[in-house]
Amino acid sequence: MKKMTAKKSMAILLTAFMLGLSACSGGNAPAGGKDAPSTSENAGKGNGTFKLWLGWTATVNNESMVQKYWRENEPFIDVKIEATQGDAATALNLKLNTGGFDDAALFSRSDIVNTSMIRSGSILPLEEYFNMPDKYPGLASIPKQYLDRMKDKDGHIWSIPTWFDQNPEKPWPGWASLGWFVRSDVLEKTGMKKEELSTLEGVEKFLRLAAKQTDESGKTLLPLSFSSDLNDENVIISTFGVTTAVAGGVIPVEQKGNDYEFIYDNPQYKEAFKWMNKMYRENLIDHEVITDKKERYKEKNKTGRVAMNAGGFFNMDHLLWESLDGPTEPAWFYETIPFPKVEGVDHVGYNQIINPYPGNDLYISKNTKNLDTILKFVDYTLQPNAEQQHVISDAPPGVFWDWVDQPLGQWKYINKEYEALITSGDTVKMASSGSGLFSITSYSNDWYPWWNFQNTGPKGRQKTIDFSQQIGQMGAARVAEPRDMVKAKAGGLWEKYLPELENVRKEYKAKLLMARNDNEFEQVWTTFQNALETRAHWTDLKKEWHGTLAEESKS
Secondary structure, rough: OOOOHHHHHHHHOOOOOOOOOOOOOOOOOOOOHOOOOOOHHHOOOOEEEEEEEOOOOOOOOOOOHHHHHHHOOOOOOEEEEEOOOOOOOHHHHHHHHOOOOOOEEEEEEOOOHHHHHHHHOOOOOOOHHHHHOOOHHHOOOHHHHHHOOOOOOOOOOOEEEEEEEEOOOOOOOOOOOEEEEHHHHHHHHHOOOOHHHHHHHHHHHHHHHHHOEEOOOOOOOOEEEEOHHHHHHHHHHEEEEEEEEOOOOOOOEEEOOOOOEEEHHHHHHHHHHHHHHHHHHHHEEEOOOOOOHHHHHHHHHHHEEEEEEEEEHHHHHHHHHHHOOOOOOHHHHHHOOOOOEEOOOOOOOEEEEEEOOOOOEEEOOOOOOOHHHHHHHHHHHOOOOOOOOOHHHOOOOOOOEEEEOOOOOOOOOOOOHHHHHHHHOOOOHOOOOOOOOHHHHHEEEEEOOHHHHHHOOOEEEEHHHHHHHHHHOOOOOEEEOHHOOOOOOOOOHHHHHHHHHHHHHHHHHHHHHHOOOOHHHHHHHHHHHHHHOOOOHHHHHHHHHHHHHHHHHHH
């Protein structure tokens, strides 16, 4: 990466961490770091080499500093990475139809990829290797619930799962970003305290007082704004108790006793829009929320036009505050607040579904001559240590980075050459340093690299970390359930009508928000219900969904 600007530094380092992910503890800790045996001590201990084909586009340098470390230190393996150019599905079909891949292939989890791999007859079944704790302790540590879902009718498992949560019972919440945000400087001007925003009534009071404030140019503030273009209204809908998120499924659904309630059937969905319409008619919501594109929305936040935001802080533009060292710009004053309580709502709806299940699959060619080498390497990458994703990406502690004070605390780079490359912003330079192979390891809620990086840059970078950690504890996130993962059947109604269902949603969210009075709102709501049936075949879609869930529950 060229020398970082302060404004882009956090995003660049996050990119360095996440390189290789896009396409989106125990006693087995790897040797390395300060106590790692030297190259000379381990001469002749090489465990072989193999080719790893990635099912996505990436900048590759097989002489990267981390890959050199692997060759000369644990695991003593030479990994030759090959990335996919262009469309992954097309590349896969071409490869499988021309003899297959050489050794191992790592793809984002997909039913299409999995079916293609199995039907090709070019891969090995791998179930036996998950039950060899003495030889492959990392593979044996994979949570059984992940493996059980991967078995076919004959009990075969055709891939090694990667990029999963090491502890599905206590999963890492991810970069939770959907919440409510208030400008503390505006709040102070209104004479209100943060605690007074704990209810919807308190928020309304603040919005009315904020509407009387002005920005630095003398323009009246926009009391509340969000990016409808990025579906930020889901934060408000979830505040009313409606789940708005899925985990790969076709539609948000919550369980009510022995039944299921779909998002548009929840009475609170209507109540959420009724409240937004009320705020809109009182000029307390920015009247351009429906028409603004994301760049225009970000500009309003940058210039201090907005007093309160509902939505995702990445959508607001986290770079606005990450570039700051103090209260020199409006963005410095953003603070997150708990979801305001709504009368009659016991719990907020879920706008983030945590999916601890594997995100990637590693397939092994039946023609490989390097089976044990591949298994040894993946066994190493899947050691169940909280820091293992960082170890695989950037080598063990003591090599290019180390702990600041204690293990699983803060960390910092200790190799200047490595740091200059990995934080340069230049993908070619980045590829010459780290491995970029987060996607072949796992992660843990016990320690997450970016949240624990020693912050030596602008103080504003810490705000993003704090926001994410705070929002993750506000009750709007939960672990995925089977209902969150119901997908469209090939050739089924969901595959056919889901695009039109989305069109109906977008069309009527605008009409509901901008209705001119209560009567018009009710008329729009009735028309919305009719459109769900006539255009999107809502009843038929729900019937097929129930059937698909029943089928998946049996498998």
